[in-house]
Amino acid sequence: MSRSEQRRSVAAPPPPVIGPDPRAAAFFDLDNTVIQGASLFHLAKGLYRRGFFPTRLIIKGLWLQTYFRLVGRENPEHIADARAATLSFIAGHRVIDLQAAGEEIYDESIARRIWPGTRALAQVHLDVGQQVWLVTAAPVEVATIIATRLGLTGALGTVAEHTDGVYTGRLRGDLLHGAAKAEAVRELAATLDLDLARCFAYSDSFNDLPMLSSVGHPCAVNPDGRLREHAEELDWQIRDFRSGRRAIRLGLIGAAVVGGITGAVSAGLAVRRMLRRR
DSSP: OOHHHHHHHSOOOOOOOOOOOTTOEEEEOOBTTTBSSOHHHHHHHHHHHTTSSOHHHHHHHHHHHHHHHHHOSOOHHHHHHHHHHHHHHHTTOBHHHHHHHHHHHIIIIIGGGBOHHHHHHHHHHHHTTOEEEEEEEEEHHHHHHHHHHTTOSEEEEEOEEEETTEEEEEESSOOSOTHHHHHHHHHHHHHHTOOGGGOEEEESOGGGHHHHHTSSEEEEESOOHHHHHHHHHHTOEEEOOSOHHHHHHTTOOOOSSTTOHHHHHHHHHHHHHHHHHO
């Protein structure tokens, strides 16, 4: 029997108990974990429609998104390109204008792309009184809008510098990506007196391994190939909401119809039933 067959033959570990714990919190990646696709792509498309930047930048955004989908991993040069493109399309614009546009874009493009199953997982943490934070490379203004709309505690995101309410085209600190996410989570935990060994983290991407590895309860959500393999090796929890049939086959919690409110309710009830059985 091959190593991969041996892994598949072993029953998945039971889900960790999620209960009241003032020193526990849950950290969720955003893109492809909480929402379908890249939040920056949806933001850029919405801002383009509002005349924030020229056609060449939306074409670059489409190329970067297509490359990532085909290759399945991020190229450092493309990350740098995405950073430069992001900063260039907001330079000279007012913070309040981006925030107002972000609210509209959430309603237009992002709300219907929330994964119901992931939303249900976040709600389980909220229902027992735990804090739930988004941790993303997306602009913190957009991440905060999404967190607020979903009723989450808050958001950590990439911070663009602004002076007198106008973006300068420079970052304040680093792009919140990879190891920077883990560092941001550690800093927040220290500020809030959280015990990371009792905390939870959710992501779809192998690039978020530093954040996932920094908590006691990591979970791969809609994982890419490398993260799925790593999660299976370490017996981490895996949740896949991309296909109801696939979720059932893997013994996972999921919604048969992505995007439907019924799916969100079903996933939430499934989580609660498993917790009550423990």
